[in-house]
Amino acid sequence: MAAEDQRYVTIQDLAVGTRVHLSGGRVAEITSNPRDGTWLYVRHVTREGNSEALSSEEDLVFASDVVGIADEGSRG
Amino acid sequence: MRAAVGSAAHGKFTGNLVDVTTGMISREIFVSDEIYKRELEQVFARAWLFIGHESQIPNPGDFFSSRMGEESVLLTRDRQGQIHVFLNTCRHRGMKVCRYDQGNTTIFTCPYHGWGYATDGKLVGVPYFREAYHEKLDRPKWGLVEVAQMENYKGSIWASWDPDAPAFSDYLGGMRVYLDLLLDSRDGREGDAEVLGGIQKWIVPCNWKFAAENFVGDAYHAISHRSVDTVGIAPGGKGRTDDGTTRPKRYAVSFPDLGHGTNTTIQMLENEPYTPIYPNVSELQDYLKREYEERQQRLGNMSRLLGSASTIFPNTSFQPRQPRTLAVWHPHGPTKTEMWRFVFVDREAPEKLKDLVRRYHELSVGPVGMTEQDDMENWVYATSASAGTIARRYPYNYEMGLGGGQPSDFPPGLISDVPSEKNQRGFYGRWAEFMDASGWSDLYPKRVGR
Amino acid sequence: MTPTGSKASLDELLLMREIENFLYREAELLDERRYEEWLDLLSDDVAYWMPMRRNVKYGEWEQENTRPDVDMNWFDEDKGTLALRVRQIRTGVHWAEEPISRVTHVVSNVRLLEATPSLEQAGEVKIACSFIVYRNRQETETDFLVGRRKDTLRRAGDSWQIARREIMLDQNVLLAKTVTVFL
Numbered sequence: 287m288a289a290e291d292q293r294y295v296t297i298q299d300l301a302v303g304t305r306v307h308l309s310g311g312r313v314a315e316i317t318s319n320p321r322d323g324t325w326l327y328v329r330h331v332t333r334e335g336n337s338e339a340l341s342s343e344e345d346l347v348f349a350s351d352v353v354g355i356a357d358e359g360s361r362g
Numbered sequence: 363m364r365a366a367v368g369s370a371a372h373g374k375f376t377g378n379l380v381d382v383t384t385g386m387i388s389r390e391i392f393v394s395d396e397i398y399k400r401e402l403e404q405v406f407a408r409a410w411l412f413i414g415h416e417s418q419i420p421n422p423g424d425f426f427s428s429r430m431g432e433e434s435v436l437l438t439r440d441r442q443g444q445i446h447v448f449l450n451t452c453r454h455r456g457m458k459v460c461r462y463d464q465g466n467t468t469i470f471t472c473p474y475h476g477w478g479y480a481t482d483g484k485l486v487g488v489p490y491f492r493e494a495y496h497e498k499l500d501r502p503k504w505g506l507v508e509v510a511q512m513e514n515y516k517g518s519i520w521a522s523w524d525p526d527a528p529a530f531s532d533y534l535g536g537m538r539v540y541l542d543l544l545l546d547s548r549d550g551r552e553g554d555a556e557v558l559g560g561i562q563k564w565i566v567p568c569n570w571k572f573a574a575e576n577f578v579g580d581a582y583h584a585i586s587h588r589s590v591d592t593v594g595i596a597p598g599g600k601g602r603t604d605d606g607t608t609r610p611k612r613y614a615v616s617f618p619d620l621g622h623g624t625n626t627t628i629q630m631l632e633n634e635p636y637t638p639i640y641p642n643v644s645e646l647q648d649y650l651k652r653e654y655e656e657r658q659q660r661l662g663n664m665s666r667l668l669g670s671a672s673t674i675f676p677n678t679s680f681q682p683r684q685p686r687t688l689a690v691w692h693p694h695g696p697t698k699t700e701m702w703r704f705v706f707v708d709r710e711a712p713e714k715l716k717d718l719v720r721r722y723h724e725l726s727v728g729p730v731g732m733t734e735q736d737d738m739e740n741w742v743y744a745t746s747a748s749a750g751t752i753a754r755r756y757p758y759n760y761e762m763g764l765g766g767g768q769p770s771d772f773p774p775g776l777i778s779d780v781p782s783e784k785n786q787r788g789f790y791g792r793w794a795e796f797m798d799a800s801g802w803s804d805l806y807p808k809r810v811g812r
Numbered sequence: 813m814t815p816t817g818s819k820a821s822l823d824e825l826l827l828m829r830e831i832e833n834f835l836y837r838e839a840e841l842l843d844e845r846r847y848e849e850w851l852d853l854l855s856d857d858v859a860y861w862m863p864m865r866r867n868v869k870y871g872e873w874e875q876e877n878t879r880p881d882v883d884m885n886w887f888d889e890d891k892g893t894l895a896l897r898v899r900q901i902r903t904g905v906h907w908a909e910e911p912i913s914r915v916t917h918v919v920s921n922v923r924l925l926e927a928t929p930s931l932e933q934a935g936e937v938k939i940a941c942s943f944i945v946y947r948n949r950q951e952t953e954t955d956f957l958v959g960r961r962k963d964t965l966r967r968a969g970d971s972w973q974i975a976r977r978e979i980m981l982d983q984n985v986l987l988a989k990t991v992t993v994f995l
Contacts, residue, residue, distance in 0.1 A: 321869070322471040325478050325487050346469075346487045348476065463866040463984070464875070560864050560884030564986035589906035593899045700985060705884050720884060725893055730886050732900055735908035735990040742989055743950070 295352045298323040305331065305356040308347060313356050317344055324349050375400065380794040382787040385761035389748040391793075392569040398696035405676050405796045406431030408524040408805075410533045412678040412690050413437050413447050415704065416517040417556035423466040423481055429692045429700070430521065435509070436460055436470070437519060440482035445514060447521040448483050448506035459506070463561075470506070479506050516545040516553040518688075526802035533806075534674065536775050537622040540615070543669040543682035547708050549653040550660035555706045558720055562703035562728040568741035570677055570691040570699040571793070576737060577671045577679030577689070578623035579614045579785025582762065586740055590732045595725050596684075597640045597718065602726070602733055605684040606639040606654070607668060615775035616767065616785040621675030621792025623785030626773050627668040633658065634666075639684075646715055667773055675792055685727050686719070697745050703728045760786050823931040824924065831939055831965065832922050834972045839917035842994055847898040850994065854891050855966055855973040862887040862979035862995065877980070886981070886991065894994070901992070909992045913949035917995075925962075935967045936975070947993055955988040957981055957995060 298321045300306070305315045306326070314328035326347045329340040379388040379397075391397050411430050414437045418426045425438040427450065434450035436459075450458050452472035459470040459479055469487065471478045478487025483506040488499060509521035513530035518541075520530050527533065534541065547554035566573075576583065584591075587602060596604040609630045616623040636654045640646055658665045669682040680688040686707065692700040705723045707716050726733045747753060763782025770777040778784040799805045820828075834853075841850040854860075863877035863885045878885050900906045921942040927934040945957040964976035979995045 318468055320467055320469045320471065321871070322467075322469065322478075324471045324473075324476045324489075325469055327468065346478065348487065348489045350489070461867060462869050465869055465872065467869075558884050559882065560878035562864070562884065562886075562986075563984070564989065566989045586907065589900045589903040592903050592905075593896050595893075595896060717881065720882075721888065721893075724885060724888050725896070729986050729989060730991045732897060735992055736906065738989045739908040742953075 295349075295354065296323070297326055297349055297352050300326070300355070301358070304358055306347075306352045307354040307356050309351045309353050314345070314347060315340055326352065374794070374798040376794040376797050380790045382760075382791040382794075385759060385764050385783065385787060386757040387760055387790055388757050389754045391790075392571060392745060393696050393749040393754065395696055397797075398693070400797060402431055402693070404799065405793065406693065408522065408527060408796065408802065409676050410511075410513070410520045410522045410527060410530050410674075411676075412674075412688065413512075413519040413521050415519065415555075415557040415706075416445070416514060417709070418464070419445070421466060423468055424464075425460065425462075425467060425470075425481065426464045427460060427462065429690070429702070430509075430523070432693060434458060435521070436506075438481045438483075440480065441468075442482070444482065445512065445519060446481070446483055447509045447512050447519065448479075449508075451507070452477050453485070453504045453506070483508050516542070517555065518545055524802060528802065528806045533620070535620045535622070536617050537620065537624070537672070537674060539664070539667065539774055540624045540626065540669050540672050540682070541674065541680070543667065544680045544686065544688060544706060547653075547710070548657060549708075550657035550665065554709050556709040558705045558707055558716075558723075560705075562701075564701050564729040565694070566699050566701055566729075566738050566742060567697055568699055568738070568745040569696060570693045572741035572744060573689070573691040573699065573701065573737075574673050574675075574677055574679060575786045575789055576741070577681075578673035578789045579616065579625050579671075579783070580781070581612065581614065581625050581670075582781040582783075583737075583740070586736050587733055589736065590726075593732070595722070595732055597722060598642070603684045604639070605668070606637040606650075608634055608637045610668070612670070612780040613770075613773055614763075614778040614780050614782050614785050615770075615773050616778070616788040617775055618767075618784075618788030618791055621789050621796075622673060623788055624672035624775075625670040625780060625785075627670055628773055629666040629668065632663050632666055640715075640718055643714070643718065646712065646718075649712055649715065663772065673789065675789065676796075685723055685733075687723065687727055697749065701728075760790070821931065827927060827931055827934055827937070828922070828924055831924065831937060831972070834965065835919045835922060835939075835941060835963075838974075839919050843916055845912065847901065847994075851891065851895055851898060853972075853974055854894065855968070855975045856891055858891050858894075858974055859976045860887055860889045860894060860979075861885060861977065862981055865981065865984055867984055886986070887979070897994075906992075908990045909949075911949070913947045913992065915948075915993050916946045918944040918946070921960075937965050937972075939963050939965060943995065945993055945995055947988070953989075957983075957988065957991070957993070959983075959995075961995070 302316050313331040316326050318327035327344050328347050332339050413428045414426045419439045422441050425436055428435050428437050436448045436450050438446050452459050454477050455474055457472050457474040459472045469478045476489040480486045485501045485504045510525040511522045513520045545555050591601050594600045598604040610627045612627050615626050636651045639650050671681050673679045677691040688704045690702045694700050707719050760783040763778050763784050766778045767776040767784045861880045868875045880888050901909050919941050923940045926938040928936045940962050942960050947955045959981040962978040965972040966975045
């Protein structure tokens with residue numbers, strides 16, 4: 287995917303479990319998608335050493351902060 | 363009578379617009395812009411208004427778009443299962459945050475700048491909160507505007523914008539037993555009704571009070587429905603309705619200190635035997651007979667109370683049996699009303715019965731209904747023929763059964779013979795009190811002996 | 813058979829012409845207030861359905877229309893109840909139609925969706941069309957009811973009968989105070 291396309295990820299189509307790149311370099315996993323093309327509920331992917339975890343707090347991420355798809359996850 | 367709008371007669375805004383002692387009511391209150399604008403403030407921003415029914419939002423995240431007065435509101439069930447009623451407008455620039463009639467969501471997102479509100483009304487999403495607001499926006503202060511009071515009465519949801527309004531049960535007063543006829547199960551159990559999918563909504567160029575007063579107690583307009591009575595749409599084939607009532611007697615019942623009123627049918631005897639409803643549908647007779655007898659056992663003497671057309675002040679009307687519907691007359695202007703119709707059925711009724719009930723209502727009520735089409739014609743042309751300079755000089759006549767009314771234990775309320783216009787006078791008397799009051803302290807506690 | 817909509821055969825053209833004639837004839841009967849003759853165009857088992865239309869979120873299309881046999885619909889009728897509506901107008905005291913309205917049905921965009929068992933021997937057809945129903949009553953009261961229909965027509969002798977009609981009226985809040993016309 288070209289970089290300029292990534293700035294307009296059609297977030298309303300993303301499935302729960304999909305991981306997305308956020309502006310600022312963080313990665314987050316979608317926990318709920320209201321399909322409004324505006325917001326995604328996510329948990330941030332955190333790393334401690336080699337192990338990976340999800341933040342306990344849910345966060346809302348705004349459309350323009352989603353810059354790309356990191357991992358499609360398991361749909362459905 | 364020439365009723366000057368806002369005249370200072372008696373030191374009240376309504377002056378002599380509404381004179382319930384002589385039964386004279388000015389046409390101005392049905393056509394005047396000025397009076398209408400005052401109604402929105404004095405009546406609709408104060409009173410308890412019907413919003414919807416629990417069965418329309420069974421699951422967390424469910425919502426139903428409703429109205430209060432001229433404004434769009436959202437009936438929601440939040441993640442914790444709590445029910446709320448919010449004004450449907452973004453706190454940032456006012457855009458509607460929901461433009462769907464119903465659905466399920468985790469967030470109401472404004473499509474203008476993107477502010478997002480949770481189903482409990484909290485402002486949870488503000489685009490560029492860090493970059494543009496520098497995290498200084500006090501988000502808890504900028505949630506959706508919630509009604510001052512909300513009540514879930516047997517599954518029916520009501521709300522008021524006025525924190526000083528009395529509790530809903532006090533607002534309802536003695537009218538409660540008649541509303542129960544709509545909300546309780548036909549076998550007498552509490553609640554247990556549901557609203558069928560598909561809310562009738564239609565625009566009628568008439569004043570909203572025509573519909574409200576028609577339901578509050580107008581048993582005089584039989585000729586309006588001559589055509590449907592002649593043709594016959596009742597389940598048994600004759601007339602408008604045949605709800606298994608034997609030897610009925612009708613009363614007008616009003617609560618003039620609250621503005622509510624109803625016509626009610628009662629059965630003469632407590633142990634009246636079952637008369638078949640939907641007589642042509644034999645497979646339902648066991649169910650309907652059992653339901654009827656259980657109602658008698660549960661309610662005793664009160665099972666004789668069957669109800670009929672009713673209005674809860676100001677703009678909620680209902681019929682509790684056949685038809686079994688609730689209507690809201692949403693004002694859009696002095697001569698324009700958006701009418702909504704909810705059809706009720708027992709949640710546990712057999713599917714066959716639900717189907718018959720549904721078809722009966724499709725045939726009977728609302729803009730496509732064979733009964734009510736003729737009401738709309740009357741309300742529309744009564745409104746337009748009352749708007750003229752000359753027409754406005756002549757009041758409507760509400761003299762029928764002037765005075766009248768006696769307190770009664772059964773049917774409970776102030777009863778009059780049918781037909782009379784006692785109920786309508788009570789409705790407009792209360793309307794005038796609302797229009798004149800400076801606040802709920804002038805309106806409640808109820809004054810005795812009106 | 814399912815017509816492709818591309819190059820029409822002569823059979824298809826003849827069938828289309830016949831169907832269009834039928835629809836125009838039906839419209840004419842309604843506009844001329846010949847309601848009993850219109851009822852004769854309905855099969856005894858006719859299903860006449862007009863849902864209410866909701867505003868729903870993109871993709872939640874199953875919620876968009878109220879469902880026949882389940883929800884409240886504007887119409888979900890059979891021949892018996894449609895006949896009642898005709899009789900009501902014929903009383904002459906159905907105030908919502910007294911004095912009677914002036915009505916014109918415009919039917920267009922007629923499309924043949926399916927013919928069974930074949931184009932040549934069509935005994936039943938599914939068709940789609942668009943409609944504009946103009947109603948004017950009293951002095952200035954005017955309604956435009958605009959939408960699309962899907963009809964199932966069944967051959968009856970040398971004409972057709974309407975066996976099923978789905979009416980998609982393109983309105984949410986009904987903008988007419990009453991619908992006293994047949995669509």
